[in-house]
Amino acid sequence: MSAVLMDGKALARDIRAAVKEKCLTMKTPPTLAVVLVGDDPASAIYVRHKAADCAECGIRCLDYTLGGDTTEQRLLSLVDELNERADVDAILVQLPLPPQIRENVVLERIDPRKDADGFHPDNVGRMLQFAPRFLPCTSAGILALLRRYEIDPDGKHCVVIGRSNIVGKPTAVLMLQAHATVTICHTHTADLAAQCRQADILISAAGRAGLVRADMVKEGAVVIDVAMNRGEDGRLCGDAEPAVAEKASFLTPVPGGVGPMTRAMLMENTLRGALLRRGAAE
């Protein structure tokens, strides 16, 4: 058996088209402020992609690039300014931040009603109570992809590899909300392979090429590969080795699976921020 490759690129395109249609009905375009601190090359690429997505959707994108030696105070002042501005609907501070800046302090400073990433503790708490305001983009993208392929997590055993605040934890919570039985694995998990073999839906966000081997995948399982690794040959690859495609029923390719969905959900969150701020009138 060879897995159906889940086309995140195509679904992301549909989502952007729907966002664009809604944006066209609004008096002023939704506005997303993207803040990049330092010159991490991967972050610079993400930010460039985000600007292109915004242009396609009719979202105004304000880019702020600050030097790698920026102080926490300076970044907090910028966040305060963006929080205050009536023409800014959504704010994203690109992670990781340089070591002199405390990530949690910055994320808490963002107005939770403009929190495009859904990383503010207020929004994390709401998500945990299954009453979300903004959902973290990657996790929301995974759920949207499962819906598109009519894969219902209800009653399934879902194993998530990774416990980051950005992907692992929120994805586990959303799968729980979707009525899956959830196991979270991480670097201290005793027997990762044995845990993975239990999975009807295996979601890997470890960031280690080859971590998920075919012998760790149950025949017919759905495998969602969230990672973006550079292989030894310099090409992009996920956590799953290629042979996983012969065991899984569905598999997200890397690139072209979860990555485009993360960016599409950011567009949705920006639109949501604009609608929240303007009331249901528009």
Ligand code: GUN
């Ligand atoms: N860095 C890697 N992924 C993300 C993300 O989803 N949001 C932000 N702000 N930074 C990231």
